[in-house]
Amino acid sequence: MTTREWLLTESPSSRMQARLGRSYRVWRALIRNPLAVVGAIIILALVILALFAPFFATHSPYTGQLTQRLLPPSGDYLLGTDELGRDIWSRIVYGARITLVIVLLVGAIAAPLGLFLGAISGYFGGWTDRILMGITDVFLSMPKLILALAFVAALGPGIENAVIAIAITSWPAYARIARAETLTLRNSEFIAAVRLQGASALRVILRHIIPLCTSSVIIRVTLDMAGIILTAAGLGFLGLGAQPPLPEWGAMISRGRSFILDQWWVATMPGFAIVIVSLGFCFLGDGLRDVLDPKSGAKS
Amino acid sequence: MSAISLTNVSIAYGGNTVVHDASFEVAPGESFALVGESGSGKSTVLRAITGLAPEWTGEIALLGKPRGRTIDRAFAAECQMVFQDPYGSLHPRQTVDATLSEPLAIHGIKGADRRVPEMMAACGLDPKFRFRLPHQLSGGQRQRVAIARALMLEPKVLLLDEPTSALDVSVQAEILNLLKRLRREQGLTYILVTHDLPVVSFLCDRMAVMKAGRIVEIAPVSALADDGLTSDYARELVEKSRSGLA
Numbered sequence: 225m226t227t228r229e230w231l232l233t234e235s236p237s238s239r240m241q242a243r244l245g246r247s248y249r250v251w252r253a254l255i256r257n258p259l260a261v262v263g264a265i266i267i268l269a270l271v272i273l274a275l276f277a278p279f280f281a282t283h284s285p286y287t288g289q290l291t292q293r294l295l296p297p298s299g300d301y302l303l304g305t306d307e308l309g310r311d312i313w314s315r316i317v318y319g320a321r322i323t324l325v326i327v328l329l330v331g332a333i334a335a336p337l338g339l340f341l342g343a344i345s346g347y348f349g350g351w352t353d354r355i356l357m358g359i360t361d362v363f364l365s366m367p368k369l370i371l372a373l374a375f376v377a378a379l380g381p382g383i384e385n386a387v388i389a390i391a392i393t394s395w396p397a398y399a400r401i402a403r404a405e406t407l408t409l410r411n412s413e414f415i416a417a418v419r420l421q422g423a424s425a426l427r428v429i430l431r432h433i434i435p436l437c438t439s440s441v442i443i444r445v446t447l448d449m450a451g452i453i454l455t456a457a458g459l460g461f462l463g464l465g466a467q468p469p470l471p472e473w474g475a476m477i478s479r480g481r482s483f484i485l486d487q488w489w490v491a492t493m494p495g496f497a498i499v500i501v502s503l504g505f506c507f508l509g510d511g512l513r514d515v516l517d518p519k520s521g522a523k524s
Numbered sequence: 525m526s527a528i529s530l531t532n533v534s535i536a537y538g539g540n541t542v543v544h545d546a547s548f549e550v551a552p553g554e555s556f557a558l559v560g561e562s563g564s565g566k567s568t569v570l571r572a573i574t575g576l577a578p579e580w581t582g583e584i585a586l587l588g589k590p591r592g593r594t595i596d597r598a599f600a601a602e603c604q605m606v607f608q609d610p611y612g613s614l615h616p617r618q619t620v621d622a623t624l625s626e627p628l629a630i631h632g633i634k635g636a637d638r639r640v641p642e643m644m645a646a647c648g649l650d651p652k653f654r655f656r657l658p659h660q661l662s663g664g665q666r667q668r669v670a671i672a673r674a675l676m677l678e679p680k681v682l683l684l685d686e687p688t689s690a691l692d693v694s695v696q697a698e699i700l701n702l703l704k705r706l707r708r709e710q711g712l713t714y715i716l717v718t719h720d721l722p723v724v725s726f727l728c729d730r731m732a733v734m735k736a737g738r739i740v741e742i743a744p745v746s747a748l749a750d751d752g753l754t755s756d757y758a759r760e761l762v763e764k765s766r767s768g769l770a
Contacts, residue, residue, distance in 0.1 A: 235653065237652075239655060242621075242656075246657075413608075414614055417605070417607065417670070417673065418615075419576070420575075420595060421600050421604075421631075422596060422600030422627075422630050422631065423626075436617060
């Protein structure tokens with residue numbers, strides 16, 4: 225029996241084999257989707273760049289030579305240099321770390337928070353639902369960037385505060401999704417069956433409802449990553465995110481703005497980085513939606 | 525002491541009373557049927573006993589202990605339910621193994637690795653199904669899993685809500701035989717809700733006929749064969765069933 229057959233068998237003989245088999249099916253469906261593969265490659269490239277930044281960077285991201293300032297792209301300076309003579313390619317490579325940290329932290333804070341609150345709200349209904357969804361609506365009705373701006377203005381500029389601000393503004397969408405999914409699930413017979421076995425509400429929510437909401441939230445988070453990167457870049461552009469000399473992409477665009485007519489590469493190169501990474505997350509999110517969608521998932 | 529007793533139980537959904545003054549007693553080891561047309565409130569009686577329909581008045585007692593309106597673990601260990609639709613009553617993303625281990629985990633019972641295969645064997649499920657997901661099983665196999673799940677806690681009373689009506693005729697017979705055998709082997713008490721009178725004569729000892737939320741007659745199942753039913757509605761139901769209408 226080949227590994228492939230072992231993974232795809234209809235009658236797995238252990239918990240481990242069943243789990244691996246399911247992951248393998250998802251993986252197979254994902255690599256059949258060309259856009260998802262492109263997205264995954266972009267994200268993978270971003271992760272590798274961030275992890276091995278010193279290896280890929282050709283110069284220091286922080287110190288430049290003023291004699292070499294505002295040079296156009298060349299063999300020595302792949303993407304040119306900025307107004308302080310720093311290599312833009314090296315700064316973009318190190319900036320990948322900041323972008324990745326922001327995206328991961330926001331995802332790790334906002335998604336579980338939204339998922340949990342939404343599931344509680346949908347499962348209990350009544351007053352719990354009204355209060356939680358009221359709070360959610362308040363956050364949803366405020367423009368994201370403005371709210372993030374207000375938070376950063378109150379807490380002070382910096383990456384940590386930018387992350388907190390973006391997380392606080394992005395959880396309500398996940399809470400809404402999780403609540404909507406929970407409402408369709410909570411009266412189903414398999415939930416009634418678990419309740420009849422004496423399961424506590426917490427157990428029903430954590431072990432039976434949340435796993436079924438997770439795939440739609442994961443898809444939404446992946447699609448939102450582009451928005452999170454743009455918000456982070458927007459905060460950076462306004463000088464409220466990462467502070468100089470950190471090579472944050474939005475801040476780099478902001479610095480290059482003054483030279484945009486004569487030295488276009490200073491603002492454009494980090495712009496390209498943002499576009500490519502955002503696109504990567506969007507492609508991956510679309511691919512994941514095709515693979516993880518609960519309605520189509522039953523067939524795979 | 526009766527396994528289940530209902531005294532003047534009225535059940536409502538959102539203030540709307542759907543079952544009026546239902547009273548009956550089921551002896552331990554007995555198999556009792558609730559029959560009637562769709563909407564006569566027979567499933568609602570089961571939901572009230574389990575606590576899924578908490579808006580009721582009157583008295584419900586399980587094995588001599590009065591029932592509250594909530595679901596608690598002590599109740600769960602003594603009384604379980606099998607649902608009508610095996611396609612909706614199993615968690616779509618959990619393997620058979622996870623579904624059957626869950627009741628043990630909730631009640632802190634050890635030894636799932638031994639008990640799950642044992643129960644699968646008792647319910648006629650091949651061990652190779654253990655790590656499959658529900659969508660990889662047929663309707664009859666799913667219903668066997670649902671029955672196995674209900675029996676994992678070794679309850680004394682099993683509530684069956686039209687356990688065969690969503691299945692093919694050939695599979696129905698298998699499930700009915702399984703239920704009959706399990707009852708004999710484990711000394712279970714059944715309350716079966718159905719609109720299918722042949723199922724009643726196959727599986728049950730006594731039956732209550734329901735119409736528009738009221739119990740119109742309680743009779744032994746033998747009355748189906750020897751025309752012993754007294755109420756007009758029950759006779760009508762039997763007539764319909766014989767002519768293949770019900």
